[in-house]
Amino acid sequence: MQLAPIPFDDGERLAELTGLGVTGAPADEQLDRIAAAAVQCFGVPICLINVVDRDKVVIKSGAGLDVSHMRREVSFCGHTILGEGSFVVADTRTDERFADNPLVTGPPHVGFYAGYPIAGPSGHRIGTFCIIDHQPRSPGDADLMMLRVLAEAAQNRIAEISRTRRLDSAELLAAATNAAGIGLWKWDVPADVLTWDDKMYAIYGIRAADFSGAYEAWAAGLHPDDAEEARLETQRALDGVKAYDTQFRVVWPGGGIHWIQAKATVTRDEMGNPVSMMGLNWDITAEKEIEAKVGAAAARDAQAALMETVEVAISELPIVLYSTGWVAGDGSERWLLGNAGSLLGVSKTDFEQGDDLLANVVSTDRGKIELEMAEARSKGRGSISQQFRVLGRDGTERWCQHVAKLNHANHTQSGALLDIDTAKRLSEKLNESEKMEALGRLAGAIAHDFNNILGVISNSATLARDAAGAAGIQVDIDRILAAAKRAGSTTRQLLTISRPPTGSQSTDINQCVVGMQEFLSTAVGAAVELNVQTSDEKVIARIDPTELDRVIMNLAVNARDAMPGGGKLGLVVSRGNGRPERPGPTARLTVSDTGTGMSPDTVRRIFEPFFTTKDAGRGVGLGLATCSAIVTAAGGSIDCTSAEGAGTTFTVDLPLLELGDTDDDEEGGGNAIVRFVEQPDRSAGQQQKRFAVGGRSILIVEDDADLRATTQRLLEREGFVVAAVGTIAAARGALPTLDADLVISDIQLPDGDGMDFLRELKAAHPDLPVVISTGVPTLEAASRAVNDGACEFLIKPVAAADLISVARAAVVKGRRLKLQSKYLAGKTEGREFLVDLSATEEAFNSALSTVRMHFQPIVNSCDSSVFGYEALLRCDQPRFANPLRLVEAAEMLGRVEDLGLSVRSAIAEALPARSSPAHAIFVNLHPSEVRADLLGIATEPLLPFAENIVLEITERAALDSDRRLEDDLNRLRDCGYRIAIDDLGEGYSGLATLVRVHPEFAKIDKSLITDIDRTPLKQDIVSAIIGMLQEHDIRVVAEGVETPAQRAILRELECDLLQGFLFAKPGPPFVNPRTVFVD
The missing domain is CATH 3.30.450.20 (PAS domain)
Known part of the structure; x- marks a missing residue:
């Protein structure tokens, strides 16, 4: 069956159809007459006039078929709108496109179809005019001409219907x-x-x-x-x-x-x-x-006519016009135009019979407007304008604008009342938004500079503490760090007020309150009796649990301060019913105290930023403002009731989530890559041992000179090579010579935006990790940074341990990306088994869990005694049956370090079983792993066995060309490792590498050993290599020895060590170990 295709301009076609407004129009007699005429004219049982909507064909008129619509994809009309002329299927049962169509095999059993498209004013084909028979037919030219004429008649009628309905x-x-x-x-x-x-x-x-x-x-x-x-x-x-x-x-x-x-x-x-x-x-x-010539009676007639016209004009508008006397029952004419019932709750009849038009004005507004009206009348004012709230029949309040003209001659007034509720509430929100925006700009400016100062304090204190010897000095510095952290919390509160968080997740209020109980007991002190009452029901709300903790803690601390002599603090979790203006089930948290209470004026201002009732030095007035910002951002409300001497109650209502409403995908804010690092710094006793990172380079871009200097010192102390600049221009100048592995940049810089600089860096250096830091954090800025390629987003002040941790991780990530890019650049052909990147990574991860080691002995040439073993990689993943394929996958994925760690861990697990610690273990090492910060740290599996480990640098890739290689090799030798060059003469294991590394061992590639007993040239080459290496105290290992003849020649050439199948194939770790292989 051929389904009706969707034309490329279907969106424009549907837009025109929607604009015409005919899809939902009622039945039309003229269309029905046209359809009936077609049935008679063509002698067919069915004629349909349709419009083709997005998913269905809507039948506007149907003769012979009593359905309202059919699926578009199986319809014949879906094919008709694809062309400009007639679409005819003479015999559907023999036409392979439609023979199995459900409209052919089932009702209405279409045997013949002929349709003509109906176009809209813009030319898009919006529908069809079609005739249907149960039997095959062959229409002639006259039939098709008549079909077109009737279709155009239907098209004209549809256009007329549209014009009638399109008055907006x-x-x-x-x-x-x-x-x-x-x-x-x-x-x-x-x-x-x-x-x-x-x-x-x-x-x-x-x-x-x-x-x-x-x-x-x-x-x-x-x-x-x-x-x-x-x-x-x-x-x-x-x-x-x-x-x-x-x-x-x-x-x-x-x-x-x-x-x-x-x-x-x-x-x-x-x-x-x-x-x-x-x-x-x-x-x-x-x-x-009329007033001048005709008199009052004629004027009333004209006014009545005008009122009739106006009443028609305003009947659909939210406005009421009226006229009345100042004194009830004074005989003045009273009239009312407009829908006063819905706006004011007073009907036209009731008003004309004497009811007060403003009877339902909210009581707190009524006295004010009556006073204003009396004052206007007594002072002879010609008009008055007022705004007030009216209580509707459903209990909700709506704002109205009242404008009236006062006629002092006859003590009457005429006026208008307009529903301005929507505009009023939008205006209030706009005013609040503008106020908060201004506060946000102020808070941002304060936070930016203040957090930079805190960063200097925190970094300097960390450096001083780690250098200090006296315990008393360390305690004082810890106090400095704690104070800096508290100050940082204050700036974050300031920012929260103006930019409340937008991310949220499902939080169990019961669990949150219970989890806070111990902290609250400590915070409020022994003089305050804490009572926590949870709900027997699940009470779940959409709010970040950390933000809810802040609300609870702020309310509890406020309650404590209101009870200086002690008292009771209660927290109750329940389900509530919300406010009258926002009814519905809520997750409710009630916090009550028995403290001093507050006056009504204080309660009205309690949530204003910087408003405080505390003595100077005891608060800045941000706690309750922060609570209000957090709760409002979560879609909830917070109310306060209090009376002087009678305590205070705060009621927090949050939108209630039933169990089926939670969404696991949204947990954690749905954006795990954005990390706001706010962990506390480690104390001096928790500092981890530092290891040099092999001179990895970091560029810091920070405009604050003191923060720039202390950050540089912190990172240099960890072994990084750090360049620190204050502008984007200086950073551009430093990058070419520094060859940075990481850039850490502020956002607010003197000569530009750090976010723009981030995009510039990622465009020029896609593999260069960039960390963005700021003292004015927002979720929008964090999302922008991550979307533009930042690997981390840090909030100032950043704890020293977090800064170092992020720097290490980012440098490792950058190296992985560089390795992956380098591999892909050099592997442009073949390797079909690695083409599917996702499948390769899945197989690679599986292989890591099955890594195991086989060991092949290396023997002394003179007596065949075992000198050591080479550890050889194996895994149980079929895709990587050849271990070289696993190494290639690691290179392509940038996972060389992951594979190396798995291999070295497997070797370390096998080593304790060795009977003799004198044996050397040769471990293959990718050139990118020749780093002291990798193999020389305390967590390295091989470090305890370093005296027995020979690091065998493979020929797979070139070693770093800078001076860092020699530094790394020296530090590795200091740890006890010895170095070997693998496959000398192959790949990158050439003479230049030999000179740079100056290894303790060099392994001659198998290609030179094969047939050496029958190839004099190979004998000469190997003899020259052995002599040259031994002269420089480099021991030589010949790989691939498989025959006694090869062994004999190598003994003659005085090769130090031999390895190959002649002695043993690689096998499980040290099964049936032999110390000597008999000749």
């Missing part, structure tokens, strides 16, 4: 303002450009072409008697003296005077300067004339 909310608003005779305008004040809609030109009696758009062009049309006041009203609005709400007359160019009512609002920039005015004008000439 903007058009409704335009229709409303047009119906009410309202013109819309905007004035760009600095540019002096007035923009009018069409209604404005009609109101002023001018053509758009005759209006320049300047303010003076508008003022020129003002009536001479009103011009000065109209200008003053505009200036007062721009100066912020009063709102723009005025009336004036204009003189039309062709004669005639018209009254205009004008209202507007002024938008200002951050400096308070006016940027624009936006407002409404409408012609009130008729009202003025």
